[in-house]
Amino acid sequence: xTAGSTEPRTKRVALATSGARAATLAALQSSSQRDKxxxxxxxxxxxIALGLALLGLVSLIVFMAIEGGPRLxxxxxxxxxxxxxxETAGFRTAILGTLYVIGGxxxxxxxxxxxxxxxxEEYADSTKWWNRLIELNIQxxxxxxxxxxxxxxxxxxxxxxxxxxFVAAAGSLTLALLVLPTVILAGREAIRxxxxxxxxxxxxxxxxxxxxxxxxxxxxxxxxILTGIILAVARAIGEAAPLLLVxxxxxxxxxxxxxxxxxxxxxxxxxxxxxxxxxxxxxLAAAGVIVMLVLVLLMNSLAVWLRDRFERRW
Amino acid sequence: MKLRFRGLVALIAAxxxxxxxxxxxxxxxxxxxxxxxxxxxxxxxxxxxxxGELTGEVRLDGSSTVGPLSEVAAELYMAQxxxxxxxxxxxxxxxxxxxxxxxxxxxxxxSRPISDEEIEICTENGIGFDFIQAANDALSVVVSADLPVxxxxxxxVNQIWGAGSTVLTWGDVDGLDLPEDVASQPLTxxxxxxDSGTFDYFTEEINGEVGNIRNDYIDIGEDDLAAVRAIExxxxxxxxxxxxxxxxxxxxxxxxxxxxxxxxxxxxxxxVSNLSYTPLGRGLFVYFSDSALARPEVLDFAEFYIDNAxxxxxxxxxxxxxxxxxEEQRAKIAALVGG
Amino acid sequence: MLDTPMAAxxxxxxxxxxxxxxxxxxxxKAIKVFLFACAAISVAVxxxxxxxxxxxxxxxxQEVSIVEFFTGTLWxxxxxxxxxxxxxxxxxxAIVVVISLGVxxxxxxxxxxxxxxxxxxxxxxxxxPALEVLAGIPTVxxxxxxxxxxxxxAESLLPFLTWQGPFSIGVAAVAVGLLxxxxxxxxxxxxxxxxxxxxxxxxxxxxxxxxxxSTKIVFPAxxxxxxxxxxxxxxxxxxxxxxxxxxxxxxxxRLTFDPTKGVQTMTSFIAGRATGDIATGTIVYDxxxxxxxxxxxxxxxxxxxxxxxxxxxxxxxx
Numbered sequence: 001x002t003a004g005s006t007e008p009r010t011k012r013v014a015l016a017t018s019g020a021r022a023a024t025l026a027a028l029q030s031s032s033q034r035d036k037x038x039x040x041x042x043x044x045x046x047x048i049a050l051g052l053a054l055l056g057l058v059s060l061i062v063f064m065a066i067e068g069g070p071r072l073x074x075x076x077x078x079x080x081x082x083x084x085x086x087e088t089a090g091f092r093t094a095i096l097g098t099l100y101v102i103g104g105x106x107x108x109x110x111x112x113x114x115x116x117x118x119x120x121e122e123y124a125d126s127t128k129w130w131n132r133l134i135e136l137n138i139q140x141x142x143x144x145x146x147x148x149x150x151x152x153x154x155x156x157x158x159x160x161x162x163x164x165x166f167v168a169a170a171g172s173l174t175l176a177l178l179v180l181p182t183v184i185l186a187g188r189e190a191i192r193x194x195x196x197x198x199x200x201x202x203x204x205x206x207x208x209x210x211x212x213x214x215x216x217x218x219x220x221x222x223x224x225i226l227t228g229i230i231l232a233v234a235r236a237i238g239e240a241a242p243l244l245l246v247x248x249x250x251x252x253x254x255x256x257x258x259x260x261x262x263x264x265x266x267x268x269x270x271x272x273x274x275x276x277x278x279x280x281x282x283x284l285a286a287a288g289v290i291v292m293l294v295l296v297l298l299m300n301s302l303a304v305w306l307r308d309r310f311e312r313r314w
Numbered sequence: 315m316k317l318r319f320r321g322l323v324a325l326i327a328a329x330x331x332x333x334x335x336x337x338x339x340x341x342x343x344x345x346x347x348x349x350x351x352x353x354x355x356x357x358x359x360x361x362x363x364x365x366g367e368l369t370g371e372v373r374l375d376g377s378s379t380v381g382p383l384s385e386v387a388a389e390l391y392m393a394q395x396x397x398x399x400x401x402x403x404x405x406x407x408x409x410x411x412x413x414x415x416x417x418x419x420x421x422x423x424x425s426r427p428i429s430d431e432e433i434e435i436c437t438e439n440g441i442g443f444d445f446i447q448a449a450n451d452a453l454s455v456v457v458s459a460d461l462p463v464x465x466x467x468x469x470x471v472n473q474i475w476g477a478g479s480t481v482l483t484w485g486d487v488d489g490l491d492l493p494e495d496v497a498s499q500p501l502t503x504x505x506x507x508x509d510s511g512t513f514d515y516f517t518e519e520i521n522g523e524v525g526n527i528r529n530d531y532i533d534i535g536e537d538d539l540a541a542v543r544a545i546e547x548x549x550x551x552x553x554x555x556x557x558x559x560x561x562x563x564x565x566x567x568x569x570x571x572x573x574x575x576x577x578x579x580x581x582x583x584x585x586v587s588n589l590s591y592t593p594l595g596r597g598l599f600v601y602f603s604d605s606a607l608a609r610p611e612v613l614d615f616a617e618f619y620i621d622n623a624x625x626x627x628x629x630x631x632x633x634x635x636x637x638x639x640x641e642e643q644r645a646k647i648a649a650l651v652g653g
Numbered sequence: 654m655l656d657t658p659m660a661a662x663x664x665x666x667x668x669x670x671x672x673x674x675x676x677x678x679x680x681x682k683a684i685k686v687f688l689f690a691c692a693a694i695s696v697a698v699x700x701x702x703x704x705x706x707x708x709x710x711x712x713x714x715q716e717v718s719i720v721e722f723f724t725g726t727l728w729x730x731x732x733x734x735x736x737x738x739x740x741x742x743x744x745x746x747a748i749v750v751v752i753s754l755g756v757x758x759x760x761x762x763x764x765x766x767x768x769x770x771x772x773x774x775x776x777x778x779x780x781x782p783a784l785e786v787l788a789g790i791p792t793v794x795x796x797x798x799x800x801x802x803x804x805x806x807a808e809s810l811l812p813f814l815t816w817q818g819p820f821s822i823g824v825a826a827v828a829v830g831l832l833x834x835x836x837x838x839x840x841x842x843x844x845x846x847x848x849x850x851x852x853x854x855x856x857x858x859x860x861x862x863x864x865x866x867s868t869k870i871v872f873p874a875x876x877x878x879x880x881x882x883x884x885x886x887x888x889x890x891x892x893x894x895x896x897x898x899x900x901x902x903x904x905x906x907r908l909t910f911d912p913t914k915g916v917q918t919m920t921s922f923i924a925g926r927a928t929g930d931i932a933t934g935t936i937v938y939d940x941x942x943x944x945x946x947x948x949x950x951x952x953x954x955x956x957x958x959x960x961x962x963x964x965x966x967x968x969x970x971x
Contacts, residue, residue, distance in 0.1 A: 024860065035864070038862070038864050042864050043767075043771065046766060046771065049759060049763035049764050050760075050780065052760055053760050053784065053831070054780075056831040057786065057787045059798075059802075060795065063801070064798070082389060083382050083385040083389065083630065084386055084389055084390075084629050112694060115690075115691030115692070116688070116692035116694070118688055119685075134693060134695060137695045137696050137699050138692075139956065141698060141699060143888045143892070143953075143959075144949060145891070145893075145948055145949075146892065147892070147894045147920050147945070148702060148706070148892075149702075150927070151705055151923070151927070151942070152701055152705050154927070166403075166418070177698050180694075180698075181695065184692075184695070209685075235789070238789065238792065239791075240791070240793050241898075244928050245924075245927050253392060253400075254392075254399050260399075261373055267793045267895075270793050270794075272404070274899070276382075277559055282801075286797070289791075289794045292793075296786065297786060299789065300782060300785055300786050300789055303785075304785075405928055477733065477734055502817065504818060507925065508729075509926060517733070525734075526732070527732060529729050529736075529906040529907060530906075530907055532817060532914075532915065533903035533917075534818065534819075534902065535902050535903040540820070540902070543819050544818045544819065547818075
């Protein structure tokens with residue numbers, strides 16, 4: 001290499017580089033002023049949008065708190081419905097009814113939902129038409145309006161083939177079918193997130209499919225599955241429409257039983273109270289809404305905490 | 315460790331909530347009796363086993379008008395007979411009869427007499443029944459207190475509300491003699507939906523046929539008070555609502571007197587009780603099935619209902635039956651108990 | 654011993670044989686069957702829904718002409734001069750969908766762009782759960798809020814509009830819009846976060862501003878997911894019952910496009926009729942199933958469309 005031939009090339013490269021830099025800078029700088037304005041406008045639009053959503057949430061909570069404030073006492077939780085004296089009426093039977101119904105829902109969706117999710121992710125051959133049909137089916141069911149499940153419950157569970165009458169178990173079954181797709185979809189996401197290396201490693205060491213699932217996949221997918229169950233339960237707690245059709249009776253002053261006639265749940269009772277003319281019932285309904293909101297907040301916090309606590313990074 | 319601790323706390327919290335709830339059971343009877351003037355009524359209770367040894371259940375369903383009445387009866391009854399579970403559902407008079415006639419309920423709260431079609435269904439399913447009258451009720455035609463109309467004939471109400479009605483302003487109603495500024499105002503009709511017993515009764519009595527009604531009225535659904543609120547907001551609106559809601563309504567609305575051929579009869583509790591407020595006065599009934607009445611707790615409940623009909627009607631703010639009507643019902647029950 | 658190939662391979666075969674399962678593992682098969690049954694229940698549910706809806710619908714259409722049902726403009730099944738034109742309540746549902754999406758799309762998309770592209774991690778950690786709380790609020794509560802608070806507020810803010818009575822489908826639709834914002838934000842957020850960082854980084858390196866990257870790179874890249882989000886939200890709006898039942902009332906039998914009035918939707922009709930006064934087995938009662946079938950088919954179509962779009966965005970980036 002001769003010293004003389006590199007010198008002009010380096011100079012040429014240096015010239016080219018500085019020329020490019022100048023051009024880029026010119027291109028960047030020329031729009032930076034306009035950029036700033038657009039950026040500010042955009043950010044404010046987004047913050048307004050977010051603000052509106054949060055404002056809606058906050059104003060609902062505040063409004064209900066003000067409306068229902070006068071009745072926020074312990075009697076709200078321990079009192080029974082009363083038409084004679086709404087000032088001392090409470091939601092005890094509705095809360096117990098909700099607990100029974102939701103208890104039944106959980107008993108149903110955990111095995112069925114997790115089972116279906118495991119099958120679809122681990123066992124199902126997705127080229128077979130019946131497996132594809134099941135997948136499609138579940139995704140469709142997730143979007144069916146809740147009132148249609150009410151019709152289903154009335155026709156098939158309360159009357160029809162299953163025929164258990166207007167009992168809490170019917171409410172459980174109806175709601176379980178409603179939220180099952182949510183659990184299955186969440187479970188599938190959770191199981192899918194477990195790295196294949198874990199599964200493969202287990203199988204390579206001689207474990208059977210089920211042993212692998214039980215010992216490796218499920219524990220790893222547990223937080224996601226739990227979150228799905230909690231969100232499904234939170235949704236089921238707030239549902240009123242399907243239960244209106246399967247007989248969540250208004251006026252129940254005794255504690256409900258699973259297979260005995262006569263139960264009510266919190267959202268249904270709130271709805272019925274809100275339809276009454278007397279002012280005290282309106283306050284009672286608003287107070288009931290606050291109880292529900294507290295419940296929802298608790299469940300959501302539980303879900304978030306679970307997610308944070310158990311989140312594993314692969 | 316952390317998880318277990320929190321889980322334990324949650325478990326304890328849940329358990330204590332359940333325990334508190336169950337503990338509330340024994341206080342319940344006391345609560346019902348301890349509210350102000352209700353104390354005397356609970357103690358004044360008429361016949362009906364005050365021994366409290368009956369057990370079983372009584373399932374009522376039906377009208378949303380009669381429902382609150384039965385709920386009061388149920389509350390008072392369960393204070394005396396805590397072993398009996400009385401439930402009151404509200405599926406509407408017709409929906410309730412549906413369940414009643416296939417044996418799903420023991421009794422149906424009804425704001426109208428059972429229809430022929432419903433009797434057929436009951437017979438088909440082998441359900442015999444009897445009924446008691448629980449209270450009197452009426453429908454009031456309400457307008458704004460400021461409207462210069464006090465009385466309407468049935469024909470005028472029919473003209474406003476019938477199918478094919480062409481009444482769009484207050485001036486379109488024949489024979490009202492209104493000042494020009496009122497006559498030119500649009501008449502806005504509010505009424506309950508076709509699911510309501512009130513709707514059935516009104517259309518049949520005023521327009522001659524159930525379901526015969528103009529198709530441009532504003533449907534207020536289940537919320538009878540919505541008509542009152544509407545009139546409070548619009549002085550030229552009108553609607554028809556159960557009498558008990560009118561009594562709750564306050565001074566902004568007034569009920570029109572109705573002329574059924576015998577002069578204007580005002581909508582007052584007296585006129586409803588003495589049956590002069592026609593044709594919009596009605597009885598409220600509870601139908602019991604024979605198989606249910608064969609059970610001691612149901613019969614006892616029916617007896618209790620009649621014996622305490624006045625107190626129940628007052629507490630629920632309905633128009634009570636006249637003494638004669640109550641005697642009639644008492645005789646009916648006595649026959650049932652005897653036979 | 655293993656010095657000849659033959660000996661080695663036969664020894665290998667011994668090892669191989671001993672790795673095979675000693676027994677045919679019936680337990681495994683039983684588990685697989687049980688799990689399949691769990692999944693197949695969903696098919697049973699759909700079949701049950703179809704039967705419970707379509708059998709009475711079939712007998713309904715023996716009495717009522719399909720043409721009248723789909724083209725009539727007067728919905729008064731229980732009146733003495735009954736009329737079975739379903740358009741008024743279909744239009745009611747349509748009003749809810751249009752207005753609620755009109756509210757939810759700008760709020761939802763802008764919020765999700767912010768959360769996905771702009772928000773610092775701390776803000777995101779607070780806002781995401783807040784939106785999930787919004788998603789979890791019982792619809793009864795939202796309906797009562799719309800009826801007790803939003804409607805009077807709307808009337809006092811806009812007194813020149815033709816309010817009548819205490820119900821308004823427009824107000825109910827705005828409340829439904831608020832309700833479906835979390836649907837749009839969560840699905841769009843997923844879609845936008847699935848866009849690889851490399852696309853963004855490339856654009857930044859070429860001198861694009863954050864605004865340009867968000868709107869011209871990420872948004873179009875995530876478009877199938879975003880469309881899916883909008884369609885899912887629309888489907889949710891179609892199926893919403895309690896909010897419209899409480900706040901939109903039952904309107905009147907005539908067809909109207911006026912959002913200030915109370916108007917019935919397909920869902921509030923079903924809820925009202927099924928809990929109301931009419932006797933089962935009559936044509937009037939069967940309207941529940943006919944409208945229910947229509948509702949089911951509409952949400953089915955919307956969901957199929959959404960699934961198509963979700964699949965597209967999943968395929969591209971996962």
